[in-house]
Each structure stands twice: as structure tokens, then as C-alpha cells.
Amino acid sequence: MSPVLEYILPEYINYWLSAGLPKFVRIFWYFVIFELTRYISLDFCIAAYFKLFEKKRSKEWMLARNKLRAENPLISIIIPGKNEGAHLFKLTKSLAEQTYKHFELIIVDDGSNDDTPTIGKNLEKLGLIHTFLRNEMRGGKASAANLALRFSKGKIVVHLDADCSFDCDAIENIIIPFYMDDKIGAVGGNVKVRNYKDSLCAKLQAIEYLKTVSIGRIITSTLGIYKIISGAFGAFRMDVLDKVGGWDIGPGLDGDITVKIRKSGYKTVFSHTAVCLTNAPSKFKVLTKQRLRWDKSIIRFRVRKHKDVYFPHQGFSWSNFFALFENVFYNVVLDITWWIYITDMILNYSSALDFIVYMNLTLYFCVGFVQMTSIYIFSERRNEELYLWRYLPFMSIYTGIYLRMVRSRAYVDELFFKKSYDDPWNPLKSSRQAKANSF
Amino acid sequence: MHLKKVISKAGPELIQHGKFNLAKLRHEKDIRVLKDKEVDAIIVEHTSVLQAVLLDSALYLKPLFVQGKTEHNCDGFFDPNQIDRIIGKIEILTKEIEVYQNLALPKDPNKRLITKVIRYLLTRKLNLEPKNTRLAKIGYSYPLIEDFSIEYDPIHILKHLNNYTEEGLFIENTIDKVNVCYECQSSYLNFSECCTKCNSLDLETEELVHHFRCAYVGPQSDFTKAEGMVCPKCDHQLKHIGIDYDKPSEIHNCKSCNHSSQETKMKAKCVDCCKENALEQLTTYSIHNYQVSEKGKAFALEHQEEKSFGTSSSDMENSFTNFGVFNMIKKHEARRIHSNGLSTYHIETGLKKELLSSLNTNLKQALVEELTVIIRPYLKENDLIAIDAQYNIHMLFIDYTTDAYAILLDTLQYNLNKMLRDNAWGEDSIAIEQAINLEE
Numbered sequence A: 001m002s003p004v005l006e007y008i009l010p011e012y013i014n015y016w017l018s019a020g021l022p023k024f025v026r027i028f029w030y031f032v033i034f035e036l037t038r039y040i041s042l043d044f045c046i047a048a049y050f051k052l053f054e055k056k057r058s059k060e061w062m063l064a065r066n067k068l069r070a071e072n073p074l075i076s077i078i079i080p081g082k083n084e085g086a087h088l089f090k091l092t093k094s095l096a097e098q099t100y101k102h103f104e105l106i107i108v109d110d111g112s113n114d115d116t117p118t119i120g121k122n123l124e125k126l127g128l129i130h131t132f133l134r135n136e137m138r139g140g141k142a143s144a145a146n147l148a149l150r151f152s153k154g155k156i157v158v159h160l161d162a163d164c165s166f167d168c169d170a171i172e173n174i175i176i177p178f179y180m181d182d183k184i185g186a187v188g189g190n191v192k193v194r195n196y197k198d199s200l201c202a203k204l205q206a207i208e209y210l211k212t213v214s215i216g217r218i219i220t221s222t223l224g225i226y227k228i229i230s231g232a233f234g235a236f237r238m239d240v241l242d243k244v245g246g247w248d249i250g251p252g253l254d255g256d257i258t259v260k261i262r263k264s265g266y267k268t269v270f271s272h273t274a275v276c277l278t279n280a281p282s283k284f285k286v287l288t289k290q291r292l293r294w295d296k297s298i299i300r301f302r303v304r305k306h307k308d309v310y311f312p313h314q315g316f317s318w319s320n321f322f323a324l325f326e327n328v329f330y331n332v333v334l335d336i337t338w339w340i341y342i343t344d345m346i347l348n349y350s351s352a353l354d355f356i357v358y359m360n361l362t363l364y365f366c367v368g369f370v371q372m373t374s375i376y377i378f379s380e381r382r383n384e385e386l387y388l389w390r391y392l393p394f395m396s397i398y399t400g401i402y403l404r405m406v407r408s409r410a411y412v413d414e415l416f417f418k419k420s421y422d423d424p425w426n427p428l429k430s431s432r433q434a435k436a437n438s439f
Numbered sequence B: 001m002h003l004k005k006v007i008s009k010a011g012p013e014l015i016q017h018g019k020f021n022l023a024k025l026r027h028e029k030d031i032r033v034l035k036d037k038e039v040d041a042i043i044v045e046h047t048s049v050l051q052a053v054l055l056d057s058a059l060y061l062k063p064l065f066v067q068g069k070t071e072h073n074c075d076g077f078f079d080p081n082q083i084d085r086i087i088g089k090i091e092i093l094t095k096e097i098e099v100y101q102n103l104a105l106p107k108d109p110n111k112r113l114i115t116k117v118i119r120y121l122l123t124r125k126l127n128l129e130p131k132n133t134r135l136a137k138i139g140y141s142y143p144l145i146e147d148f149s150i151e152y153d154p155i156h157i158l159k160h161l162n163n164y165t166e167e168g169l170f171i172e173n174t175i176d177k178v179n180v181c182y183e184c185q186s187s188y189l190n191f192s193e194c195c196t197k198c199n200s201l202d203l204e205t206e207e208l209v210h211h212f213r214c215a216y217v218g219p220q221s222d223f224t225k226a227e228g229m230v231c232p233k234c235d236h237q238l239k240h241i242g243i244d245y246d247k248p249s250e251i252h253n254c255k256s257c258n259h260s261s262q263e264t265k266m267k268a269k270c271v272d273c274c275k276e277n278a279l280e281q282l283t284t285y286s287i288h289n290y291q292v293s294e295k296g297k298a299f300a301l302e303h304q305e306e307k308s309f310g311t312s313s314s315d316m317e318n319s320f321t322n323f324g325v326f327n328m329i330k331k332h333e334a335r336r337i338h339s340n341g342l343s344t345y346h347i348e349t350g351l352k353k354e355l356l357s358s359l360n361t362n363l364k365q366a367l368v369e370e371l372t373v374i375i376r377p378y379l380k381e382n383d384l385i386a387i388d389a390q391y392n393i394h395m396l397f398i399d400y401t402t403d404a405y406a407i408l409l410d411t412l413q414y415n416l417n418k419m420l421r422d423n424a425w426g427e428d429s430i431a432i433e434q435a436i437n438l439e440e
């Protein structure tokens, strides 16, 4: 017998058996209070609720679909981006397969320095793209989206990323919710990772997307606090976009526009059957850069720009409050609390640290499996996703340590140094204006 | 200075100057008289005569001077009081043309033309230069070739020059490119931008403005207010380009179909035939100037006689009137007042296109010549016979009565058809295309 099984494991089990429940809760307070409530209790309550009303919902869905098909409104699909030329032809082909056919396709090339203009102009000439617009000077993602919006003629605007591909009913499924409720101003699509076979990094993100995007958004949407419509796949009512003035300077403009729409009194919902596949960064270095940008934008927009939602004012709404609060709480507050927890452990339980670390990993590992079960319940491609189950053990390190480190770094950078304004993601001219006006 | 004028009543004025014989031509007909005379240089008064000289296969290389002004090719201007001035030139040219003097010319009209042109260029030490002119359909002409041709078709000439360059007779040097109408080959085109979707010309072009502060982008008109430029999204005033805003591109709005696009379609409307060409429909021709190559020089020296069955080519050549000369005489005949009851008739026969296209150049020439053998016995001494570039036979019957002409026409038609039928060329392979009384 190996020494691990003979001595260490029994000692480890004995330690926790003899500790007793109160001490267990004291040591793992962070896990018990936050993770257990959120991912276990909440997930399964919502899942139960979701299942319970499935019949009613599907009936409403069919009614809305008939209404949509009867009206058959023009949809403007807009795709702003830089150096996306290579994806465009594939994208037009993916869109040609859509069950919903009445759309115009508007591509904005934001100062590409590759052969995007040539490709775009050719596709326009071939009639595969309705309008191809090019800014010789880069203006940033928001301005590119706004340019597309300015020349959109549709009743609903669908915003896509060029490197995405779509289930053939994705466009229809993202616009049906508008026909279920007049107060719905925007609908988010279900973004999944296409290249999950590329690398471990991509696999872990695929699992993460399933948890946060697919499940997380069903839950927030059901609770009425859905607050981030992904730029990769989101639909907006044209009149609502006009009202809020389109997109503001990013990064994080996806979340920002959702909040703006919510603040002007509209609902935002998630359509989990509108499935879009995207390529996730397959290297940790690229992923880190992306996440730093996203996490900084939480501070910049949720905490700074839209801070008014936290205070009583005219037009105050509890759902907006909770929508942002949930986001800030689960990201910023929990991140800070986690550091408090670490400090607590080092100060008070330094002698048993090795046991605590292992137990934490064990707990997160178990919770990961429980969560995967709820994903399995919701998913429309659960069998494909079974492939990912075997990578679950890595998730506790990925979410528990890696993502937390990145997040903490981003928060410090943004809270104290407003680093997001220096991000080359936006052209300098826009960042300077944004900083000066503290957007 | 011994100047001896020999005045002949009808025809050219012959001037002897030292060892040189100069002939002064007043009329195209004078050329025929010149045929059996030894002349060293020719002086003409009219450009029409000048062209007739260049068309003539015996005279085209002779030093040629014009009395008066002309834009056509010639070796200089003639002033009766200063003949000495041109003598030097005549001396040089006489030496230059000596080698070519007794060389025959090819029968094929195109090859014949190019041989003449090359020899002319070499003796004059010239390059073949295009001239920019509004009068030519494609905007350029080669005046020299024009003077050497009966019918000048610029596209046809360009194609031939290209072929000869490929054969290595010329070294070309591109000086321009012309786009011509797909329909009628005219270069008189009017270019305009139109809507990519509906072809309308009613486009409004505007600059796009990007307001940095709020990321709004729209056409300039969105921002235009009485008080200046104001952003429609955030109501801020735009004051400083580069600081507040920039203009990343422009956009065209079609007022006919409401389509907005950064692309426009170029349309080229032909002023001559009104066809609207898309840019890719236009035909592009390169315009070159041509220098005769070493191979071209050798080509000019070749004894270019082509075999034809039956008659020897030199015999045949002499018995045809050059088509250019033929036309001039025809024009002259049309103006001439005929005696009572007599008229001049122009008859043109054409071979069937299907028949012609099945034959190569040599065979075509041979067939046409064989047909003229049948025609010849019916010609009177003054009547003319000529062949044009399309292998049509032209006859000019001078001073015939209506009855005589009618019988002649009948007989000709019968005999020509019989010959074709007997030789298995097929029934009705030849037709009288034109038979006109020039007085009418």
C-alpha cells in the first residue's frame, strides 16, 4: 500500500471527522455562505421552477413565434469589428441557413489594416452583404456599432461577432421573446465555446461558459435581474436603441448598454435556445488579457458609471438594483471577501493549512459535479457536453484560483489607477474623451 | 540653273531639274499616265492626290512634296521658286528607296499595307507614331497608316500592329491606354458614379462624423444645426476636429432607392451610341509607338510574292486598279457631265460570307482573281476593275447606254454564277451587291 492511502488519507479524514460541524462551518465559512447558496440551492430552485412552468412557457413561446412569423419584420444584423474579413464569408453562409430569412446584413469595418475591405466590398457586390461600411480611421467598437445602427432599417437589431456561428434557429429564437412581452427591450443569446477541443484552457472556458452564461443567465433572467447581453449575440429593439442613443464607449459596452436599457424601463431577458458558438482564447496568456479587460469594466461601469442604481432616486428600480448588485456582489465583493477568508485562515489556522486547502479543493470539486448536473438538465446539447465532464477536477483551480487572481489584479488596476482608459482596445482619441468626462 | 518644263496637255506636269525628273500631279488620273515614265520625285497640289500616290504600289516610296500646306505625310513642301531646297532630300531618298524599288508587294491587303508602311518608315528613318485626335473614334490614329489605307479602321489596325509586333517586326513602346465602348468602340465616354443597387445617378455623398465623447457616428447632416455642429445623441457641440470628432469616411445615399453604401458603381455612357457600359464591359486598348526591329528590316527586304494559281502575280497586279484610286475616279465620274444618253455605272459583286470564311487568304485572292478573268473580256479600254479589302469586285463601266448596261449586267451575273457552279463553289455564291448609275 502506498503511504498516501495508508497514512495521509486516514489522517485527513480523521481530522475532519473529529473537527465537528461548527468548526467545519467556521473554517469553510466562505464556501458555505456564498458558494453553497448560490450554486447549489439557487440553481436547483430555479431549475425546479423552470421545469414546473415548462408547459406554460412553451405555449407562450409558440404563440409568440406565430405572431413573429405573421408579422415577419425586417431584422438588421450588424457586425462591427476590426480585421474580421476572414470570418465574413463563413458567417454569411451560416446566416443563409437561418430559419428566419427577412434580415439585412450590415458589416462595419473599423479601420482594418488587413484585406477586410476587399473581402467586404466583394461580398457586398455579390449581394451576400447588404451594406459594407468602412471607417478608414478606427473609432472603437462602440462607434462601429453605432455606425451600423445609423444605417439599419430593421425593427430589431441583432448584434453579432464576426467569428461566431449559429444554430439555424438562433436568429428566430432570439427575436421571439420580443413578441412575448412589450416591455422587453433586449434579448441575449446563449454563447457557447466552439473550440473546446483545442486546449485545456478552451475546455475550462467551455465549462465556465456553461455555468455562468448558460445556467447563470437562465437564473438571472428568470429572477428578472439579467444584466449582461453578450456582444457576440444580442438582439435589441430599434426604438429602444434609439432612445438610449446606441452604444457608449467600451470596454464592457455589452453590459453597459444592457444597464442603459434596463434603466430606461425595459426588461432584458435571456433566450437559452438562441445558441451561438464562439472561439474562446486557447492560451492562458490571451485569456488573462481578455479577462483583465472584462473585469476592469465591472468596476468602470457597474461601480462607477451606473452607481446611481444603488441609491434611491426618481426611476429607482429594485430589479435594476439587484441586477447590478448581484453582479458587483458576486464579483467584487466576493473577491474581496475571499482575500479576507485567506487572511483569516493564515492567521488563525496556519498549522492546518494543508488540510484546509485540500478540503476546499474537494468541496469545490464536489460542487462542480453538482452544478454540471444542473447544466445537464438545461442543455440542448447535453450529450456533446458530456465530453467536458472529465475536465471538471481542474475547475476548482481554474475558477478558485486563476480567475480570482486575474480579477483581483483587474480590480486594483481599475479602482486605483483607472487602467481601462489606457486600454488600446479603444483608440486614444476616444479614451481621452471618456476619461475626461469620466464615463 | 537649267529648268526645263515639259508640258503635256493632259496629265502631269513634268519638271526636269539636273539629273532628277520631278512630276507635278494635279489630278488622281495623272497617276495612271505616270506609270510608264521614269520619275524621281512627285509633287502634288492636293492631299487627295497625295493619298493616291501613297496607295500606288509603284510610287509610294518616291520622294513626295506638297505644294501648299498639309498635315499629311510628305517629305516637304514645294516652292516652285526654290526647287534647290528639296533636291538634297530627293538625293538622299533616292538612295534609300533603291533597295526596295524592284521588290514586289504581297497580295494580302493587310500584309501589303504593313510592308509599305515598314518600307516607308525605314527609308524616312521614322517611327510609327500615334496622334491624339478627337476625329478618331478611339481617340488616336496613326496618320501614316491612314494615308496608306483605303478604309481606315483603327481597331483593325491596332490588332494587326499587335500581331506584327508579336511576330517581332516592331518594338513597341506604350504611351497610353484607351477605354472604348463595348458596343461601338467609341472612346467618347461620359463617366459617372451611380447606385450599386438601382443604377440611379441621383446620389448624395456625405461625410461621416464620429463624436468621440459618446461614440455616435452618423452623416454630417445629423449634426448640422443652426448653431453649428451638435451631436444628436448627447447634444454636445462639436468644435474641434481631431479632439471632439473626426470624419472616418463618407457615404453615398441613393435618393431613388434609399440604399446607403460606401460603394458606387462607375458607369461609362457612350456619347456616340448612348450605351451605358459598366466599367468591366469597356474594352481597353494600349496605344504604342512602333519602331521597326531588325526582323522588320529583313521583312521589308523580302521578295514578297505570293503564289496564285493560273496567272502570274505581276500580270495580275497591273491589271487591277488600286481600290483607293478606283474610288477617286468614281467620285470624279459622278461629278463629270456625260454626253447624251450615256452614263457611268458602278457594279459591286460580293461573295457569300460562308464561302469566304471557309477559305484562307491565298485561296480567297485566287478565287477573286479567277472571277475577274471572266469579267475582263467584257471591259472596254477605259473601264476599271478593282478589289477591296473584303474581296468584293468593283467595276466601273464608263459611258454606257442603259440598254448596253442592262445586257452587260445580265451576262456578267450569268457567267460568274456559272463559273462558281461549274467549279463546285456552290450555286448563288456570288451576288451583285450594288449596281448604280453614278448620275442618279
Ligand SMILES: [Zn+2]
Binding pocket: B195, B196, B197, B198, B199, B200, B254, B255, B256, B257, B258, B259
Ligand atoms: Zn439606388
Ligand SMILES: [Zn+2]
Binding pocket: B211, B213, B214, B215, B216, B231, B232, B233, B234, B235, B236
Ligand atoms: Zn455625442
Ligand SMILES: [Zn+2]
Binding pocket: B181, B182, B183, B184, B185, B186, B270, B271, B272, B273, B274, B275
Ligand atoms: Zn457606343
